[in-house]
Amino acid sequence: MASTREIQREPIVTDDLSIYRGSWVAVRDGQVVADAIDPVELRDKPEVREDDVIFLVPTESGKTLML
Amino acid sequence: MAQPFSIAYRALVPGDIPRPILGMQVTGINGRSGIIFGIVDSGADTSAFPFGYASLMGYTAQTLTPETYQQVGGTGTAFRALTASQAVVPEIPTVTVPILPLLVQGAQTALWGRMDFMTYFDVAIYEAEQRFTITPR
Numbered sequence: 581m582a583s584t585r586e587i588q589r590e591p592i593v594t595d596d597l598s599i600y601r602g603s604w605v606a607v608r609d610g611q612v613v614a615d616a617i618d619p620v621e622l623r624d625k626p627e628v629r630e631d632d633v634i635f636l637v638p639t640e641s642g643k644t645l646m647l
Numbered sequence: 648m649a650q651p652f653s654i655a656y657r658a659l660v661p662g663d664i665p666r667p668i669l670g671m672q673v674t675g676i677n678g679r680s681g682i683i684f685g686i687v688d689s690g691a692d693t694s695a696f697p698f699g700y701a702s703l704m705g706y707t708a709q710t711l712t713p714e715t716y717q718q719v720g721g722t723g724t725a726f727r728a729l730t731a732s733q734a735v736v737p738e739i740p741t742v743t744v745p746i747l748p749l750l751v752q753g754a755q756t757a758l759w760g761r762m763d764f765m766t767y768f769d770v771a772i773y774e775a776e777q778r779f780t781i782t783p784r
Contacts (some may be wrong), residue, residue: 582650584780585740586671589655592684597660604699620701633670633682636697637660638755 606632625646656777667779671734677705685757693760695749712774725751
């Protein structure tokens with residue numbers, strides 16, 4: 581049987597994101613480098629690099645999720 | 648036999664409930680690419696993203712069509728991509744998943760769904776161990 585390989589072990593973000601809830605953030609090495617309400621406005625900011633991770637910070641904190 | 652890849656549950660926001668979240672490199676129809684973190688969700692028929700990703704991926708009114716979706720809380724209208732984007736797990740570059748994501752206004756989190764992502768990867772959830780595995784088919 582093929583051995584299992586662990587991947588993606590790093591935390592996605594190490595910064596406190598609570599002040600960004602409802603906004604889009606650009607994250608590099610686990611830290612927020614920029615934020616904006618609109619994702620395209622965020623992507624086009626000069627401090628945001630092409631390889632930064634961009635995502636929406638959920639408005640709700642750790643509640644049970646029903647999809 | 649294909650090699651399984653194991654991923655520990657993580658929280659998108661520190662302090663939130665850890666979930667089976669996977670980062671995939673997604674290339675939109677505009678050729679731009681970036682990592683999208685989504686929950687691996689067997690309850691999602693297809694992959695679905697918060698609507699804001701539409702413009703980042705190059706989707707416009709010409710490449711989206713309205714679609715009614717159903718969830719536990721009722722139904723809503725979202726927009727289905729008409730042209731496929733590509734998604735790749737960075738550590739498994741040999742497998743490219745074509746996706747026609749559902750772009751949902753008000754959605755908070757991306758979902759990797761069953762009829763696209765899980766056609767290319769077998770998924771096992773180990774809730775007691777707070778991890779999951781994906782195995783290329």
